[in-house]
Amino acid sequence: MVKVAVLGYGTIGSGVVEVIDVNGKVLAQRIGEEIEVVHILDRVKRPGDKHEDLITDDIDKILSDPEVDIVVECLGGVEPAHTFVKNALLAGKSVTTSNKAVVAKYGPELIAIAREKNINFMFEASVGGGIPIIRPLNVCLTGDVIEEITGILNGTTNYILTKMMTEGAEYAEVLKEAQSLGYAEADPTADVEGHDACRKIAILTSLVDGAMLDFEEISTEGISKIDAVDVKYAKALGKNIKLLAMSKKAGDGYYALVAPFFLGSDHPLAGVNGVFNAIFVHGNMLGDAMFYGSGAGKLPTASAVVADVVELAKNLHNHIPVCWEDKPVKLLPKDDMVFARFLRVKASADKQKILDMFADARIVELADAAGEFGVVTGPMMEKALEEKIAQSQDVIKAIRIV
Ligand code: HSE
Secondary structure: OEEEEEEOOOHHHHHHHHHHHHHHHHHHHHHOOOEEEEEEEOOOOOOOOOOHHHEEOOHHHHHOOOOOOEEEEOOOOOOOHHHHHHHHHHOOOEEEEOOHHHHHHHHHHHHHHHHHHOOOEEOHHHOOOOOOOHHHHHHHOOOOOEEEEEEEOOHHHHHHHHHHHHHOOOHHHHHHHHHHOOOOOOOOHHHHOOHHHHHHHHHHHHHHHOOEOOHHHOEEOOOOOOOHHHHHHHHHOOEEEEEEEEEEEEOOEEEEEEEEEEEEOOOOOOOOOOOEEEEEEEEOOOEEEEEEEEOOOHHHHHHHHHHHHHHHHHOOOOOOOOOOOOOEOOEOOHHHOEEEEEEEEEOOOOHHHHHHHOOOOEEEOOOOOOOEEEEEOOOEEHHHHHHHHHHHOOEEEEEEEO
16 A cells, blocks of 8 residues: 655645545556555645545654655645655655745755655656656656757746737736636736746756756746737737747757747747647757646646656655756856847837848838837847847837747
């Protein structure tokens, strides 16, 4: 019998217990042993809950129970989740977590403890919810040098942008609706300002490089400044608007960025809509691959956590190496990244001067965008663009194009 403790009984934790309840038989077949949840850590008692008797608010009771083989961390946030995970590993228990905040900040530390103890620390659900991406990068694509990862890694923002594109609605209106439907948090900052996607691309890039990409060093812009006029221009140009999290290898370093982009309809991520996520990966031998599916939500995320539980149970005393050391990834300067741009420019500006200023530029006029016109530029370095915007005084907004 493999014994599991679940830390946190909110959306994901209760989903994990549900997946084990519903799929217990098939899980046992795959593991070769029965699997049982023996503790659930929660601050509140839940009278009438099917698993009421398993609930405790005492982490020490769980960590000191010699019967517990696997700890599932679904608390969210950095602390106390990090300390609980670390102490579980130090106590010789394998751990899986859905918590990207803990993985992005402490991945190498926790992997090193697991290695030392000949156990495992897994985190499939921390990126892309139910979409398999961590194990594919760690196991299936190890024959390749991964040269690019570009993802739609946040369901909340993709839902909002999709609604803005299909309904022409303003950002604030769609955000409010997303909150009332439970797609966006009451405090949506981490999602809409790109912080969530930033941690996820940091984890993926760290895994393919084997070193630590510090998420705090990645240039990150969210979608809160995207408005209905941007949407009109995007449509006029046959583009979609998406929040992309990307990293590109160049020599021994990486460019990394999280920002809203205009995407052509031929881009593999252009048709990923609603709460869905997708991750485009380019390997030097593989070429292109795409991973698509439910990037958030109770059961999709719990499904990925339980897949880790199965893998952990099959390898209880066998460390599966994960290449992620506590040394920095060489992050290349954002200033040198090159993108074409869509610019919104004040109508009072001299059009010819603007066209002369930006390489390969062309004007886009919208009948119902009073007081301004649009410009599509050719590819330019970030630094050069910023200098020209500072010189011109007439550019209202710039959005990157891929
Ligand atoms: N808030 C996240 C999202 C949840 O919207 O994608 C999954 O990490």
